[in-house]
Amino acid sequence: MIRFLRSALVFLFDLFAVAIAWCGGLLLRFNFDLPSEYVRLAFLGLGGLLVVHAVACRWAGLYRGMWVFASLPDLKRVLKAVAVSGVALLVWVALDRGGTAIPRSMIVLYPVLLLLVMGGGRAAWRMWKEHRLYGGLIAQGKPVVIVGAGRGGAMLMRELERSPDWRVVALVDDDLGKWGMELFGIPIVGGLGALPEVLREFKASHVILAMPSAATETLRRATDIGVRAGAHVFTVPGLEELMNGRVSISAMRPVEIEDLLGREPVSIDTENVQAMLAGRTVLVTGAGGSIGSELCRQLSRFEPGILILLESSEFALYSVEQWFARNRPDVRVVPLAGDVKDGVRLEEVFSAWAPQIVFHAAAYKHVPLMEVGNAWQAVRNNVLGTLQVATHAERYGAERFVFISTDKAVNPTNVMGATKRLAEMVCEALHSFGTKATQFEVVRFGNVLGSTGSVIPKFAEQIAHGGPVTVTHPEINRYFMSIPEAAQLVLQASAMGHGGEVFVLDMGEPVKIVDLARNMIRLSGYSDDEIRIEFTGLRPGEKLYEELLADAEATMETPHPKLRIARSRSVPEAFLDEVREWLSQPAPVSDDDVRSGLKRWVPEYVPANHGVKSVESGQAQVREQV
Template sequence: MINVRSCLVFAFDLLAVLVAWVGAYLIRFNLNWPRTVHQDMVYGVLILLVVQLIACRWAGLYRGMWSFASLPDLRRLVRAVAVSLVAVLALALFGKSWLLIPRSVVVLYPLLLLVVMGGGRIAWRLWRESRLSPVSDAERRPVVVVGAGTAGAMLVRELARSPQWQVVALVDDDRHKRGLELSGCRVEGATVDLPGVLRRHQARHVVLAMPSAPAEALQAVTRLATKAGATLFTIPGLAELMSGRVAINVMRPVKIEDLLGRKSVRIDNDNVKAMLHGKRILVTGAGGSIGSELCRQLSRFQPESIVLLEASEFALYMIEQWFGEHQPDLPIVRLAGDVKDPARMAQVFALHRPQVVFHAAAYKHVPLMEIGNAWQAVRNNIAGTLTVAQAARDANAERFVLISTDKAVNPTNVMGATKRVAEMVCEVMQNGPGTTRFHIVRFGNVLGSTGSVIPKFQSQIAQGGPVTVTHPEINRYFMSIPEAAQLVLQAAAMGQGGEIFVLDMGQPVRIADLARNMIRLSGFTESEIQIEYTGLRPGEKLYEELLADAEETLPTPHEKLRIARPRPVPEGLYEALTVWLAQPPQEDAVVRAGLKRWVPEYQPRNPG
């Protein structure tokens, strides 16, 4: 079937040869029609038409679409014209006996040919783009782009075709770019000039086109945009753009994770895959924030099966639904169960024989565990860990990984003290009989986890405030849930047994600053949504720590993981714990005294 468009393009290029050839002669003879070279012109153009046909096919000129003519098409065009130039030179040098070509025509013809062929393509693209954007500038929303680098240039070019957005200006802190233009859009100042640029163009939207910008720069732009009453968007990171997974114009609102400046994690996929591929895996607390993300990450490494153990029916249902939608071919086992139930744990291990166990089930909310629930925290966090660890050892599981917390370091609350004892349980298990390797991974708060401060702030902002912060100076370490889960897998893959892996949590974040940033990202100012300080809660301390005073760390091959060396576990811990955990429920004060016995650095604070 004949392609009409290809035929038209081919005809245009042949016409371009005729126009360029005749035009070169007209220029040569001062726009007077030459009377003596008719035969030479005809012979020459016939030969060049054949040459042009061959040259354009050889150069691949008809692979590109005129509507998207770009630099690769220009390079093909130059190659085709270069062939025509060589042909004209050959005719001028070796065809003197039967064909006379003026020297000026040898120079003028390829130049005119390049102008006609290239100009036609550019004109067609401009016409097509004007047709593809039927929306007038008045109907498009004005937007200011922050960043006039490569990403900014790509974004401006893409948004030029958008029916929704119109880039009216750019700002950039590089003074050498001031006053210059990108695709017709002028760089009108530095980042600090953003409010004035927005007012000048009556724009209400800002796009940050700096995928590698540090968190400080993003925070500064957020403050300026909020002050001007504008909404801030950002573009995908360079890794996503280079991989082709997303386009430059896929903009999204700036999230709190962006402002915290957590860099993407790179893990040794080969080692992790060697640990997980084809293995039977058990995740306790599989429906929780960390447990569910662990399950999602684990599914990437083609395990034989994943046993999902969860006490909450709804949480178990939600993670089951995720697998049904995203990993329908991966065998999963959905089990409701309590890690404190030895009979249920023995049954799970006997039936499914997991080879790798990730123990993420725990009570983790500090104030809730502090008053009236201390004994339940002991049973869930200590007895639950002991029960699952014993079952893993008895079933000869290869690895057992405990998800711990920074609150286990110099704890001031029941939750942190119970997690420290859980760590000690794993250390005892590592030194006991059996071949199971026990690892501990300790990290701080994860963004958006159940019961964390970020969902709470989001809810308070949605209700119009105030946003409640316990203390102006309180700070915490934060990382994203996927980052935490990936580092857990990396730590498990490199562990030899008995280590306490400490994740690099970066710099601590003041909770008050976190609240301010969330208010700004929601489009409000602090005068509209106020911050209210309520005082420290029971068991809460101002500063979290990742290492106790007596601990040291050793480096690992991964830059974001170190190994802590805690003080030795007291003699007789296992036997004493077994006796203690078998007792009936105890009052909070008795529980604290018991924890203090095993964790001398535990200093209860504001127990309530």
């Protein structure tokens, strides 16, 4: 009823606008002294135009929009209705052969006045309504400077006008043509380099980045300038969505280190991935880990028939199972506790479910921990676990087996990297000398942001405790990508593989860890003097530079720009039997014996000797301290 009454009132206003435009036009034509012979014409014309305009307004859809949000689409509808009325008047003038001729000037005066009344009325209503709702907020809120005076900045300002928390005082933009102009009454005062001075002048301590299409380098520069000036720098995630009206300003958040690492959005061939996964039984090992859990989330988009989650950590398995219960209850999930080294459990899982696609993400990945005292466990988990899962997949007829590897498998200097390379070779051997029933593929990539044991959560914790932030070496660098990006590219690689490939993900440019630490300190609102960086020396097995391709390897392009195929050396036919024999020896196996065994099959493995101590010496040191 309220909607009907509102539409009826707007309809009456539009008819009133016709009366004002028609009568007002005649009065203007005759200098407000309407001749008596035109009075009858005025009433006759008004009646006809009211009928025509009523039909035109309905046809133009004028009563679907809300006046308080009157905008360009509403103006277009008004123009349509006015155009129909104007054409009707033009036809009348052309056909009129009566005694009292309609003034030709009305062909212009009537539609112009009608447009002014209809459009102006709507604009005035919106201005009055917004002033009543938000006018009291204009002088409130924290002063803020917006970086970017384009469409993104304009949409952001519209949102901020309705917020009591923010008050836009100025904008900066590197486009010289915009300097000195205004956006919704707010001045554009200069370029990005002027930001510190602008913040001081307007006594602002907050900056919001509104640059949805800016390069990462520009975003990094803007953040750095703002942080150095002592400001809190914010961004709006998915600003394109904000521009489309789908995200509220409450989604605004501080700039994070992930925003500055330059990772572009990933596009994958969803049709092929869908064809590979839809309706299939899919097994993910290590399903509760950083990569494994994200892989499961990405897999759920492609309608697998059954998704089997195999995980040794009870809490991690519970967490990922609860995520599916909350967010994707439509996906049939089978959470199974189990260790990839446990052949009996694997036999039980594969015989019961016979998965068609296997993603093997379970692994020990922490380099220093696996280097001293845990080397044989790294071998058992990373190599034996891979061999166990892969042979079960082959025996039970899985179509694909995808092994998640690491850049540390290239020219490894640590046990963890060497075990991952040996596991890659296991997959290559099974592809070359196995039953050919299963396609074995390897996907190799570097560090992922926010993963378990990642340097970024560690730095964040150290900053929260006041520092120092510990970096092993001033020159150490690493490749980084986001967890969702890595998971999507794993799916893409698995869909395009034919078996035997080692896919290498495009990790972009390596990032110096010390620069990462400095940026995180500044983004947290501290200077380098307030929280210092301390260099602790390379840890056991750690190397300065990670590589994605070994020296003896060449790469081939693939249809996807972020994926390449590494051609590694062939694996001898006796390899699998020798590795099985080595893995079957009874524990314990010393760290030195593990390294010797790894070097036998991975000749490019050259153990780093910095910081490496035997378990016995480490235990002796602990006893001495006690």
